[in-house]
Amino acid sequence: MLVYILRRIGAAIPILAIVVIVTFSIIHLVPGNPAAVILGPSATAQAITHLTRAMGLDKSLPQQFRIWLSGIVQGNFGYSVFLDEPVLRAIAQHAVPTLWLSIYAEIISILLSLVLGMVAAWYAGSVIDRVLDIVFMAQIAIPDFILALELIYLFAVLVRLFPVSGYTSPSQGLGPFLGSITLPALVLGIGQAGLIARVIRDAIVESFQRDYVRVAMAKGASKMRAFFRHALRSSLIVPLTMMGSSFATLLGGVVILESVFNIPGLGWLAVNAILNKDYPTVQAVVMLIAISYITINLIVDMLYFVVDPRTRTIYQ
Amino acid sequence: MTTFLAASRKYRMSYSMIGVVLLLIEIAIVAFAPVVSPYGPNQQFYNALLQPPSLAHLFGTDSLGQDVLSQVIYGGRTSLVLGFGVTIASGFGGTILGMLCITPRRDFWIMRLVDALISFPPILIALAIIGAIGSGLTKEMLVISVAFIPYSARVVRGEVLRLRSMTYVEAAEALGGSQIRIALKHFLPNAMPAIMAQLTYVFARAIVLDAALGYLGLGVPPPTPTWGTLIANSQPYLATAWWAWLAPSLTIIYTTIVVNMVGRTINSWRKRWDSSESEQQSVEDVIGEATG
Numbered sequence: 001m002l003v004y005i006l007r008r009i010g011a012a013i014p015i016l017a018i019v020v021i022v023t024f025s026i027i028h029l030v031p032g033n034p035a036a037v038i039l040g041p042s043a044t045a046q047a048i049t050h051l052t053r054a055m056g057l058d059k060s061l062p063q064q065f066r067i068w069l070s071g072i073v074q075g076n077f078g079y080s081v082f083l084d085e086p087v088l089r090a091i092a093q094h095a096v097p098t099l100w101l102s103i104y105a106e107i108i109s110i111l112l113s114l115v116l117g118m119v120a121a122w123y124a125g126s127v128i129d130r131v132l133d134i135v136f137m138a139q140i141a142i143p144d145f146i147l148a149l150e151l152i153y154l155f156a157v158l159v160r161l162f163p164v165s166g167y168t169s170p171s172q173g174l175g176p177f178l179g180s181i182t183l184p185a186l187v188l189g190i191g192q193a194g195l196i197a198r199v200i201r202d203a204i205v206e207s208f209q210r211d212y213v214r215v216a217m218a219k220g221a222s223k224m225r226a227f228f229r230h231a232l233r234s235s236l237i238v239p240l241t242m243m244g245s246s247f248a249t250l251l252g253g254v255v256i257l258e259s260v261f262n263i264p265g266l267g268w269l270a271v272n273a274i275l276n277k278d279y280p281t282v283q284a285v286v287m288l289i290a291i292s293y294i295t296i297n298l299i300v301d302m303l304y305f306v307v308d309p310r311t312r313t314i315y316q
Numbered sequence: 317m318t319t320f321l322a323a324s325r326k327y328r329m330s331y332s333m334i335g336v337v338l339l340l341i342e343i344a345i346v347a348f349a350p351v352v353s354p355y356g357p358n359q360q361f362y363n364a365l366l367q368p369p370s371l372a373h374l375f376g377t378d379s380l381g382q383d384v385l386s387q388v389i390y391g392g393r394t395s396l397v398l399g400f401g402v403t404i405a406s407g408f409g410g411t412i413l414g415m416l417c418i419t420p421r422r423d424f425w426i427m428r429l430v431d432a433l434i435s436f437p438p439i440l441i442a443l444a445i446i447g448a449i450g451s452g453l454t455k456e457m458l459v460i461s462v463a464f465i466p467y468s469a470r471v472v473r474g475e476v477l478r479l480r481s482m483t484y485v486e487a488a489e490a491l492g493g494s495q496i497r498i499a500l501k502h503f504l505p506n507a508m509p510a511i512m513a514q515l516t517y518v519f520a521r522a523i524v525l526d527a528a529l530g531y532l533g534l535g536v537p538p539p540t541p542t543w544g545t546l547i548a549n550s551q552p553y554l555a556t557a558w559w560a561w562l563a564p565s566l567t568i569i570y571t572t573i574v575v576n577m578v579g580r581t582i583n584s585w586r587k588r589w590d591s592s593e594s595e596q597q598s599v600e601d602v603i604g605e606a607t608g
Contacts, residue, residue, distance in 0.1 A: 018432035018433075019432050022432065022433070022436070026444050029448040031449065141569055143568060143569075146568060149554060152554065153558065251437060255439050255440055256532065259532060270444075274444060274447035274534070286440055286441075290436050293436075293437070
């Protein structure tokens with residue numbers, strides 16, 4: 001088992017290396033001098049040279065990479081000219097809302113997919129199942145930001161249940177805090193739930209064809225007992241790992257949703273940094289999100305190992 | 317390629333063609349925009365701002381007095397052209413990358429590269445690169461294609477791994493066929509269904525990504541109408557002029573659903589085709605070709 005873990009981590013290292021290199025190159029895709037672009041058209045030549053030297057852009061590429069990398073390892077992600085603060089501080093500040101939002105969305109997604117998946121499986125073949133199948137398809141087909149505007153219209157404009165946009169921190173009260181992030185979390189959760197719910201439903205329905213469930217029912221188990229005690233357990237293995245990687249996909253959806261709802265999280269920071277040519281911040285956020293994605297997938301893979309006993313025997 | 321076409325003709329193509337038909341209708345409407353659309357792309361009616369749907373304006377007008385329906389139809393031109401461009405480009409790139417995975421050593425490194433690229437959410441890559449190199453239709457097409465190449469590469473590589481163990485490939489190798497010849501003559505035609513299915517999903521995701529970029533203001537710049545910018549412009553008036561939001565949204569959802577239907581159809585053909593004998597050339601055929 002240790003071998004498996006080491007192998008997975010070993011495979012992750014080249015991936016991380018490539019991620020780091022790709023992120024580094026972002027600033028060098030800019031045509032012309034990045035410092036000039038950052039300062040804008042009204043900057044003096046003197047200011048541009050000053051910034052160029054300060055950002056180390058006058059050195060050779062390998063040298064720049066070395067300097068940048070050693071900075072990263074020490075936690076120095078550079079300085080944001082636009083925000084006028086160290087990038088690390090900006091990221092730390094903006095990571096908190098995104099974290100809350102992601103956790104909330106993931107909880108909604110898990111609950112929703114479990115409930116809907118199980119209901120669809122229980123009533124498999126009936127009208128309810130067909131209706132839910134359409135629901136799942138819709139959940140997958142509707143893009144996040146469109147669903148977001150729809151929900152804003154329904155629940156913030158028509159019914160005034162939630163605020164249209166904005167973020168209230170938890171320190172200002174649990175109620176307002178939850179209210180401000182419920183709509184975006186709902187959008188993200190619904191978007192992810194469709195796919196997982198369908199997988200759960202298919203897995204449960206398929207497991208009823210398998211021998212172990214049929215034996216249980218032949219021995220006299222009621223449908224409900226067979227459902228919960230036998231079919232459910234093995235059907236949840238794949239969806240479990242899907243939930244893990246859907247958390248990673250959530251990070252992508254967060255980028256645009258935070259702009260729709262005006263929530264000052266990492267996604268919002270990334271978009272704003274890009275619009276304002278704040279390249280150091282862009283690099284840092286992109287790298288952070290990519291590394292989170294890799295880490296989460298790694299954890300999910302390990303989880304698979306723990307949850308599914310069959311993988312353990314292969315590696316022993 | 318001929319084996320694939322021959323196999324597909326065997327099966328009934330009645331109801332599974334709904335997706336294809338619906339997609340073709342949409343493409344036709346968009347392609348013949350000057351004929352189908354009631355008004356020009358940027359024609360403004362200054363005395364009819366934010367009008368609800370009526371006979372003159374089937375989907376109402378927006379805040380600039382432009383007919384929403386015309387905007388959506390012309391916007392479709394940009395989006396669908398982009399979708400096709402991205403699909404072809406990422407299909408090419410992904411196929412070449414996936415085909416290179418024939419040897420285990422190259423496979424390992426290419427897969428690490430692909431895994432690394434997949435760990436960036438496509439929207440983030442697209443945003444970051446467009447932020448660096450600027451916006452515009454060709455740049456956006458390039459960036460989105462690059463973002464989706466890893467996904468196609470993965471599918472192609474999966475097919476290559478699956479086909480590698482087929483008897484006729486072993487036969488070709490034993491007869492001294494070069495890697496390139498094997499790749500082109502045996503892998504490519506038999507991997508086509510999987511590639512095509514994957515490309516339909518790429519198409520759908522590219523359209524949504526394009527809309528997202530347009531929404532954030534980083535897509536094709538105005539005055540060219542795009543679905544994303546239409547949605548963004550409609551947001552401040554969501555409460556009062558919901559029709560300006562509804563039309564582009566429904567179009568995007570329609571396109572996504574229809575393209576996904578086409579993908580599912582291709583996948584079901586693929587399953588039936590895999591289980592039939594027609595996919596595999598017999599070993600005798602291969603020997604026959606080699607010896608002329």
